[in-house]
Amino acid sequence: MTFLKGAKRFLVVSAVAYILLKALFLSGLATEYVQQVVLYALVMIIASLGLNVIYGYTGQFSLGHAAFYGIGAYVSACLTHAFAVDSVYAFLPILLFGGLFSGLIGYLIGVPILKLRDDFLAIATLGFGMLVRVLLDNSDKVADVVGGSRGFIGIPRITNLELVFVVLVFLVVVTRNLIFSKYGLFWQCIKDDELASTAFGIDTGRMKSMAFTYGCFLAGVAGGLYAHLYTFLHPSNFDLLKSIDFLVIVIVGGMGSITGTIFAGLLWVGFIEGLRIALPSGILELRWVFIPIFLIILMMLRPYGLFAQKESRFLGIDKT
Amino acid sequence: MMRKSASIAAMIFLLGTGLAGAKETVKIGLISPLTGDVKTFGESSRNAFYIALEEYGKTGKYTISPFIVDDRNDPTEGANGALKLITQDKVLAFVGPLTSKVSIPVSEIATKYKVPMITEAATNPKVTVYEGKRKPYVFRACFTDPFQGYVAAAFALRDLKVKTAAVLYDVGNDYSRGLAEVFKSTFEKGNGSVVAYESYQKDDVDFSALATKIRLKKPELVFIPDYYNKAGLIVRQLREKAVNCALIGTDGWDSPELIKIAGNTIVGGYFTNHYSPERKDKIAERFIARYREKHGSVPDALAALTYDAAMILLVTLDKLKEPGSEQLTKALSQLKNFQGVTGVISFDKNGDAVKSAVILRMEKNGPRYVTTVRP
Amino acid sequence: MEVLGYLLQQLVNGLQLGAIYALIALGYTMVYGVLRLINFAHGDIFMFGSFVAYYLIAKWQMPLSLVFVITMAATALLGLVVEKVAYKPLRGAPRISLLITAVGVSLFLEYFLSLDSMFTPNYIAFPRPFDVVAYDLSLVAITNIQLIIFSVTAASLFLLYLLVYRSKYGRAMRAVAHNQETASLVGINVDAVISFTFAVGTALAGLGGILYGFAYPQINVFMGIMPGIKSFIAAVLGGIGLVHGAVLGGLVIGVSEVFVSAFLSSTLRDGVIFVILLLVLLFRPNGFFGKRREKV
Numbered sequence: 001m002t003f004l005k006g007a008k009r010f011l012v013v014s015a016v017a018y019i020l021l022k023a024l025f026l027s028g029l030a031t032e033y034v035q036q037v038v039l040y041a042l043v044m045i046i047a048s049l050g051l052n053v054i055y056g057y058t059g060q061f062s063l064g065h066a067a068f069y070g071i072g073a074y075v076s077a078c079l080t081h082a083f084a085v086d087s088v089y090a091f092l093p094i095l096l097f098g099g100l101f102s103g104l105i106g107y108l109i110g111v112p113i114l115k116l117r118d119d120f121l122a123i124a125t126l127g128f129g130m131l132v133r134v135l136l137d138n139s140d141k142v143a144d145v146v147g148g149s150r151g152f153i154g155i156p157r158i159t160n161l162e163l164v165f166v167v168l169v170f171l172v173v174v175t176r177n178l179i180f181s182k183y184g185l186f187w188q189c190i191k192d193d194e195l196a197s198t199a200f201g202i203d204t205g206r207m208k209s210m211a212f213t214y215g216c217f218l219a220g221v222a223g224g225l226y227a228h229l230y231t232f233l234h235p236s237n238f239d240l241l242k243s244i245d246f247l248v249i250v251i252v253g254g255m256g257s258i259t260g261t262i263f264a265g266l267l268w269v270g271f272i273e274g275l276r277i278a279l280p281s282g283i284l285e286l287r288w289v290f291i292p293i294f295l296i297i298l299m300m301l302r303p304y305g306l307f308a309q310k311e312s313r314f315l316g317i318d319k320t
Numbered sequence: 321m322m323r324k325s326a327s328i329a330a331m332i333f334l335l336g337t338g339l340a341g342a343k344e345t346v347k348i349g350l351i352s353p354l355t356g357d358v359k360t361f362g363e364s365s366r367n368a369f370y371i372a373l374e375e376y377g378k379t380g381k382y383t384i385s386p387f388i389v390d391d392r393n394d395p396t397e398g399a400n401g402a403l404k405l406i407t408q409d410k411v412l413a414f415v416g417p418l419t420s421k422v423s424i425p426v427s428e429i430a431t432k433y434k435v436p437m438i439t440e441a442a443t444n445p446k447v448t449v450y451e452g453k454r455k456p457y458v459f460r461a462c463f464t465d466p467f468q469g470y471v472a473a474a475f476a477l478r479d480l481k482v483k484t485a486a487v488l489y490d491v492g493n494d495y496s497r498g499l500a501e502v503f504k505s506t507f508e509k510g511n512g513s514v515v516a517y518e519s520y521q522k523d524d525v526d527f528s529a530l531a532t533k534i535r536l537k538k539p540e541l542v543f544i545p546d547y548y549n550k551a552g553l554i555v556r557q558l559r560e561k562a563v564n565c566a567l568i569g570t571d572g573w574d575s576p577e578l579i580k581i582a583g584n585t586i587v588g589g590y591f592t593n594h595y596s597p598e599r600k601d602k603i604a605e606r607f608i609a610r611y612r613e614k615h616g617s618v619p620d621a622l623a624a625l626t627y628d629a630a631m632i633l634l635v636t637l638d639k640l641k642e643p644g645s646e647q648l649t650k651a652l653s654q655l656k657n658f659q660g661v662t663g664v665i666s667f668d669k670n671g672d673a674v675k676s677a678v679i680l681r682m683e684k685n686g687p688r689y690v691t692t693v694r695p
Numbered sequence: 696m697e698v699l700g701y702l703l704q705q706l707v708n709g710l711q712l713g714a715i716y717a718l719i720a721l722g723y724t725m726v727y728g729v730l731r732l733i734n735f736a737h738g739d740i741f742m743f744g745s746f747v748a749y750y751l752i753a754k755w756q757m758p759l760s761l762v763f764v765i766t767m768a769a770t771a772l773l774g775l776v777v778e779k780v781a782y783k784p785l786r787g788a789p790r791i792s793l794l795i796t797a798v799g800v801s802l803f804l805e806y807f808l809s810l811d812s813m814f815t816p817n818y819i820a821f822p823r824p825f826d827v828v829a830y831d832l833s834l835v836a837i838t839n840i841q842l843i844i845f846s847v848t849a850a851s852l853f854l855l856y857l858l859v860y861r862s863k864y865g866r867a868m869r870a871v872a873h874n875q876e877t878a879s880l881v882g883i884n885v886d887a888v889i890s891f892t893f894a895v896g897t898a899l900a901g902l903g904g905i906l907y908g909f910a911y912p913q914i915n916v917f918m919g920i921m922p923g924i925k926s927f928i929a930a931v932l933g934g935i936g937l938v939h940g941a942v943l944g945g946l947v948i949g950v951s952e953v954f955v956s957a958f959l960s961s962t963l964r965d966g967v968i969f970v971i972l973l974l975v976l977l978f979r980p981n982g983f984f985g986k987r988r989e990k991v
Contacts, residue, residue: 032407061791112977119733119790120976123927127972130924134966137492137521149492149522151395153425154450232425234395240920244798251795289810292803296796300784303792355816491962520961523921525911528708529956536701549818553913560827560838561704581820581913 007173014169022161035161036229037273042164043225045265048249049175049258050218055247056255056305057184058211059191060114061122064129065219065246068106070136070238072098072220073227074146077155080228081145091158095167095224102220107213114208129243136235152233159229167225171218176258178214187211188256219246248295254305264306346382346643348633349405349414351426352626353393357522357549360575361418362390364623365440367615369415371607372630381638387411391422398422402429412637413437413648415629418622420444420465420495427458436649438633440625441571441594443468444494448671457649459671461629461660462571462594463695465495469502471592471677471693472543472568477510479679479691480566480590482540486516488530488554490546493522499545499570515539527554531561540565547572552581559585566590574621579682589682594621595662596678596689604661621662628660703835705957706950711841711910713949714848718903719926720933720941721855722896728872728936729892731790735797736777738923739804740897744770744904745821745914746814753822766905767898774897775890783886801923809916821912844906851902852942858895859938868892872936921965925952928972934985943983 021038024030030038051065076098085091113124140148147153178184186207189197198204227233245268253264272287298305350369353362366388373384387409389401398417405411406429413436417423423442428450430437436457439447443465448458476482485507489500497519504514515537518530531554534542542558542565544551551573558567569591579586597608597618607627611619619627635658636651637643658665665673676694680687719741726734748766751757757765781800785793809816828839859865870878871888879885907922908914929948933940948968955967975982 033403036403059791061794113973116976116980119731119794120980122791122794123733123931124973124976126924127928127969127976131966131969131973134963134969138962138966150421150494150497151425153428230399232395232399232428236394237396244802247795247798286810288806289803292799292801292806295799296781296803299788299792299796299799303788357818359817518961521965524961524964525913525918526708526712526953526956528711529705529953530961532701532704532708533957536697549913552820553911556912560829560840562829562831562836577820581818583823 007176010173010176011169014165018161018165021165025161037269039159039161039164039229040226040273041266041269042168043159043222043229044245044249044269045262046168046171046225047219047222048246048253048261048265049171050215050222051246052215052250052253052255052258052261053175053178053187053211053218054215056250056257056261057179057191058187058208059118059194060208060212061118062125062212062215063122063240063243063247064125064127064132065215066238066240066242067129067132068102068216068219069223069226069242069246070132070233070235071105072102072223073233073238074136074139074152074223075101075220076224077152077227077233078143078146080156080158081154086156086158088158088160088163091163091228095221098224099217099221102223103213103217106216106219107209110209110212114205114212126240126243129238129240133235133239136238139235147233149235152227153231155227155231155233157228157231159225164225164229167221171221172258172262175218179258183207183210191256248291251295251305252298257305257311259311260305343381343383344643345385346637347385347387347409347411348630349387349389349409349411349416350630351389351391351398351401351405351414351416351418351422353418353422354388354390356392356394358393358419358547358572360548360577360620361441361622362393364620365416365418365626367611368607368619368623368626369630371610371614372627372634375610376631376634380634382643384634387414391417391426393419393422395422395425399425399429402426406430406433406435411435412643412645413633415440415626415633417442418626419493420447420498421493423447424450424494427455430457431455434649435645436633436652438629438652440629441622442495443571444498445670445672446494446498454670456653456671457645459632459652459655459667459673461625461632461662461665461673463675463677464672465498466502467695468570468592468677469499469545470506471679472499472545472570473503473506473510473512474693475590475592475679475691476507476541476543476566476568477512480541480568482512482566484513484515484537484539485541485543486518486534486537486539487514487543488516488518488520488534488546489544490522490550491519493546495572496546500543503543503545522550525553527557528561530554531557531563534558535561535563541568542566543568545570545572548575548578549581552578552586555582555589556585568592571621573682574680574687576617576620576686579684579686584684586682587684590679590690591682591687592677593680593687594675594677595624596680596687597624598689599661601661603659607661624661628658628662628665631660632658632665700835705953707835707837707841708957709950709953710946711844711949712953713946714844715903715907715910715945716922716926716929716949717942717945718848718851718899718906719922720930720945721852721938722900723927724930724933724935724937724941725868725892725896727930729868729875729889730782732782732793733797733927734777734782734896735794735923736800736804737897737900738919738921738926739801739808740770740773740777740919741900741904741907741922742914742916742919743773743804743808744901745908745918746808746819746904746916747901748905748908749819749821749914752824759824763902763905767901770901770904771894771898774893774900778890778893805916805920814916816916818913818915821908821914823909823912840909844910847902847906851899855895855899855938864888864891925968928968928975930982931972932975932982934982937982937984940982940984 076094079094137149139146186202249264249268253260352365391398418441420442423439427447438459440461445464487500490496567589571593573591640647656666663675678692679690681690747769751762808814829836867883867888929944930941933944952964955964
């Protein structure tokens with residue numbers, strides 16, 4: 001099982017984590033609301049992992065990640081609606097398809113724009129993200145059930161702890177294998193110095209495209225899980241602010257660190273959602289005042305994030 | 321001496337605990353847009369909610385513990401808030417949301433968790449019925465858009481005697497869209513012709529292009545079913561582009577902010593509404609007086625509706641043998657002839673209120689009552 | 696004939712919007728020129744300008760000429776503060792860090808000002824200290840507001856042109872934009888020039904904010920996001936770093952937006968702008984007038 005080689009420790013740790021979470025859920029200590037938040041955090045981690053591959057490892061700054069997340073969400077929701085899917089097993093191929101579709105769009109968009117220099121890539125991805133948002137807003141002209149800017153309601157609730165966990169663990173293992181393979185090495189070379197990488201004979205165009213496509217695929221899968229968790233979609237969920245959410249998780253966790261993304265994802269969602277429960281609505285708005293300040297300070301002190309380039313031994317994610 | 325004060329203290333203590341033990345606490349929620357683009361609606365709603373609680377507290381069977389959530393007039397926020405109210409705060413029932421676009425997703429959640437909700441002002445039919453199926457836990461204290469749109473169109477045809485109309489609506493708002501559609505079909509059935517049917521987006525600010533487009537078509541009337549924020553902006557720009565025909569709006573216009581945004585351009589415009597504060601009725605007058613006393617202004621339709629919605633919940637609650645979401649829902653579905661501030665309310669088989677609408681006209685110092693239209 | 700009148704009218708509408716975009720785009724382009732930084736927060740400084748003007752007119756009833764001066768000074772000041780506090784410490788840092796910081800500044804301005812103790816998150820009616828007068832010129836109708844926008848924008852452009860191309864300050868700006876290191880070698884105080892550029896750029900954004908308030912009298916703390924992005928696209932369209940590019944870009948974007956709204960649907964107006972952006976980045980990344988920077 002070359003695929004799982006080296007990931008044994010991680011699988012063990014994941015199994016333990018799953019048992020703990022499941023026990024927590026079943027015990028009734030965690031309300032349904034809290035359970036939903038936990039699942040949401042795990043979904044965010046998957047999507048942020050995608051952005052980490054694109055930006056953290058390969059250095060391509062994308063401000064449109066939420067668009068691919070949204071595409072996956074809408075596509076999978078349309079399919080479950082069209083085929084009246086109810087069970088997890090029937091859902092899996094749809095989830096995969098949603099991810100692949102996002103990945104494909106990522107690939108197509110990437111062909112022209114990945115050639116651009118970083119700040120222009122940022123604007124191009126931002127523009128694409130907004131374009132997708134406009135398309136989603138007008139989507140009901142194509143199919144009324146999608147609701148356009150009125151929102152997509154009635155999506156079956158298929159996502160549960162088991163599904164998210166399995167998908168997450170699987171994707172982390174896949175990502176980890178990619179990172180520690182020659183591809184991961186090439187990606188990091190490109191991030192460090194694209195020109196030198198080309199000089200070394202690395203096909204930077206192809207590598208960049210591969211990273212981008214893979215990252216968008218992850219976003220699409222996460223989107224599909226999200227749609228069937230919240231059972232309600234609205235184009236405003238997939239705007240620039242959401243892309244920035246993912247970016248913050250990647251940056252705070254550390255560019256080029258899977259551990260960092262996991263950690264930051266939990267921290268970030270826990271922080272935002274936890275505050276929603278804890279604080280009265282008046283003070284709630286302050287969180288969005290402190291987050292950018294935190295971001296700016298982070299840029300000044302630790303521009304590469306908290307866990308940059310480091311992986312956790314304990315979790316079994318690092319290279320064995 | 322000591323013994324006497326001790327026994328008095330003991331008596332007071334017993335009385336206190338006795339009283340405290342007598343009233344059970346019931347949790348009721350309110351989902352309202354306290355911030356965002358329809359903030360004045362949310363505030364009115366909350367004010368009225370508290371007045372209703374106060375009124376109920378005088379004679380009611382239970383102590384009400386209120387839980388308030390701000391939905392920011394955003395469907396996702398509303399959905400999250402409803403989830404919190406139901407699963408975290410464990411409310412028995414809740415009032416709101418206020419707008420259709422938030423109520424539609426929230427009604428799905430209420431149905432899923434079997435918690436009754438009464439929306440005070442969401443007028444879109446999809447709130448209580450979706451794809452032909454009634455959502456049993458959802459009720460509304462106001463009329464629906466098919467009725468409101470019909471009233472507007474009928475008024476335009478009969479009273480204003482116009483033959484051509486233009487319709488402008490917000491594509492992202494079920495409320496606006498629903499009304500636009502009903503107006504159009506009613507108007508056309510009455511042999512009118514809709515010469516322009518244009519949509520815009522929530523965040524659009526520049527209406528010069530649309531205004532010029534409408535001017536080209538020369539309609540005798542423009543129908544603008546949107547909230548006061550947008551309506552004010554649009555009307556202003558319409559007048560700037562010399563579109564000087566009659567205007568009709570809907571209950572979303574009912575806010576003191578409207579005249580602030582539109583200035584004099586809105587004077588002469590009509591709109592459909594749930595009630596007029598000029599209404600001569602004991603219950604209405606008492607509510608209006610109390611609201612005036614507490615907040616220094618006349619309550620708008622949203623306040624009146626919220627008061628009615630909350631009172632419906634509370635009064636029905638008292639009729640139950642014991643508080644429970646299921647029993648409350650069953651009792652609500654049988655509500656008949658409830659005397660409210662906004663009129664006599666009965667729920668039909670869809671949980672919608674059967675009520676009349678009024679037409680108001682914007683004057684320099686506020687809206688004035690014109691006429692009532694019965695269903 | 697009526698069709699021509701209609702077209703002209705929509706053109707005028709588009710130019711009105713475009714003029715405001717041009718003013719904002721100028722700020723973007725100038726800052727990019729000297730710092731190679733896309734000042735994400737520029738749209739929010741524009742918003743700040745609108746709010747300052749609102750307070751001056753509504754709460755303190757200031758005469759219009761003072762409103763213009765004070766507002767522009769206020770936005771210039773804000774621009775300077777942002778530059779000194781957020782961007783200067785990161786001068787040598789990777790471009791992406793700067794960009795993220797700019798995003799952070801943008802979010803901060805929006806959410807901080809949206810607090811109830813500050814500008815509040817509500818939609819506020821922008822007061823117009825004069826009445827709208829429409830001048831009917833048979834084919835088209837022009838309002839006094841449009842005339843004000845056109846004349847003020849034209850005047851500002853003229854003054855800006857004089858500044859950038861006919862003054863020694865402008866020469867210093869162009870030198871720093873061309874090559875920072877060499878400029879400092881020739882004795883130019885690079886820091887001062889950067890600050891000065893920021894101040895001028897943001898002052899123009901403030902001006903745009905006032906005019907926007909007149910034209911579309913409803914302001915809100917998040918109003919700067921879309922105009923900011925569109926103005927940036929305008930700057931890219933015309934050739935980023937070039938003053939005349941920003942102007943042309945702004946007008947083109949404004950007119951396109953209005954035309955899409957008029958002839959297709961208002962719901963597509965934002966989408967088309969982004970399509971334009973993607974096309975420009977693909978086929979003419981240096982913009983209409985540009986040739987200067989490599990984008991690859």
